[in-house]
Amino acid sequence: MAILNILRYPDARLHKVAKPVTEFGTERLTTLVADMAETMYDAPGVGLAASQVDVHEQLIIIDTSESHDDLRVFINPQIVWASAEKQVYDEGCLSVPGVYDGVERPAQVKVRAFDAAGAQFELEADGLLAVCIQHEMDHLLGKVFVDYLSPLKRNRIKAKMLKESRGLEREAALRAAGRRY
Secondary structure, three states: OOOOOOOOOOOHHHHOOOEOOOOOOOHHHHHHHHHHHHHHHHOOOOEEEHHHHOOOEOEEEEOOOOOOOOOEEEEEEEEEEEOOOEEEEEEEEOOEEEEEEEEEEEOEEEEEEEOOOOOEEEEEEEHHHHHHHHHHHHHHOOOOHHHHOOHHHHHHHHHHHHHHHHHHHHHHHHHHOOOOO
16 A cells, blocks of 8 residues: 555646546556555545546545544445535545635435445435535546635635645755755
8 A cells, every 4th residue: 555645736637527437346446445545544534536646537535434444435426416405514625735614515415336346336425424425526526625715715725835835845855955944
């Protein structure tokens, strides 16, 4: 297993639409799921889309348990029903570290997807799980949660992320040169 690099907003690759997975039960898919899980738990997070690790395939993983022992894999997920009732949930994202804001979404959803072996299933979800499913599925469509925010907030977040990115690049360059920072 390996820790994968998580793309950071405003990286343009986060806006790429994912393609459906066509082969199930492969070693490649099993390894990708395992690497994504290790990456998500290390971050730490409760969900991760393949798009966030620059694999533009319709694959998301979620574990909302406190004990990190309930990993759920959704391949080619589709929301087949969403409640009319909405809820606002303070969302964060591994691709937008340190930023949280309220996003309104359906309070309950029913999702149809495949597991890594190719078995189709349906799941009804509410609360945090429903939010996570919708949030991660947005990544597959090339959307980041900040896209739901006002242009002013989005621009502030973009500026903050770019500034942090430049700082991280500077630190890496100094380390590579053997200098302390």
